[in-house]
Amino acid sequence: QVQVVESGGGLVQAGGSLRLSCTVSGLTLDDYFMGWFRDPPGKEREGIACINWSNGNTYYADSVKGRFTISRDNAKNTLYLQMTSLKPEDTAEYFCAADEFAGPDAFIEYEPGDPFHYWGQGTQVTVSS
Secondary structure, three states, X not given: OOEEEEEOOEEEEOOOOEEEEEEEEOOOOOOOEEEEEEEOOOOOOEEEEEEEOOOOOEEEOOOOOOOEEEEEEOXXXXXXXXXXXXXXXXXXXXXXXXXXXXXXXXXXXXXXXOOOOEEOOOEEEEEEO
């Protein structure tokens, strides 16, 4: 049984940093892309970053480029999102997802309802001004 579990969310002041983790069990990720999405309050889900698990290539939405870093630990089957220079508009519930067929465009140009194979349950990030 595949499990995808996010952690690391919380409350942080604007300008601060936070690191999210997403641990996957029951799945070999070598042929997968994994990525981070977020649901800002009152807005649609957006894809913000993804990584080719096999070669480590990374891709970012313009909204987070230069502030967020996606990475992975192969040995721990864990995905990370290091968030720095956080802004109140980064407040959202953050989700990770994995898919063996979707490429970077599918993650970064995500449209509501687009199918991804495995999703986590989400972790809340709140940035205070």
